[in-house]
Amino acid sequence: xxxxxxxxxxxxxxxxxxxxxxxxxxxxxxxxxxxxxxxxxxxxxxxxxxxxxxxxxxxxxxxxxxxxxxxxxxxxxxxxxxxxxxxxxxxxxxxxxxxxxxxxxxxxxxxxxxxxxxxxxxxxxxxxxxxxxxxxxxxxxxxxx
Numbered sequence: 001x002x003x004x005x006x007x008x009x010x011x012x013x014x015x016x017x018x019x020x021x022x023x024x025x026x027x028x029x030x031x032x033x034x035x036x037x038x039x040x041x042x043x044x045x046x047x048x049x050x051x052x053x054x055x056x057x058x059x060x061x062x063x064x065x066x067x068x069x070x071x072x073x074x075x076x077x078x079x080x081x082x083x084x085x086x087x088x089x090x091x092x093x094x095x096x097x098x099x100x101x102x103x104x105x106x107x108x109x110x111x112x113x114x115x116x117x118x119x120x121x122x123x124x125x126x127x128x129x130x131x132x133x134x135x136x137x138x139x140x141x142x143x144x145x
Contacts, residue, residue: 010082012036013043017051034111050078100126101136108137 006014016038019030040048052058053074060072098106100122107116123132 006079007082007085009085009087010078012038012087013047013082014051014054014078016040016043017048018055021052021055039109047078047081050074050081054078104132104136 005011015032015036017040019027019032019037020040022030043051058072058074059070062069062071100119103115103119104123107113107119120132123136127135
């Protein structure tokens, strides 16, 4: 529940889309709270588009002068889209049978700390600490470009 402004879920979506567009436009540094940002692939297409329309103020009007009427308001649509949505549980499910490398990569990308210690301990039996950072995490990052 919220009193003023956007709900926590809709705020996360709006901030995520804004940050993505800002990076696309050349932003190369920002201070953000990672738990308040979602990867775009986790945001439904309608939510992404409504957030984009809100960011770029794509309201639509009909008529002129005193007869001018607002026919589309992205803020109203965006708030309605997320009116009934609740924040997801902090505990996330990791795909069973995935390798320790895949589990670690997915945990980092998704921000899922649940089970991270056990996966790191398992990885340290197979890899040196620097190999985990330089191979598992960096390789995943390079593959996403």
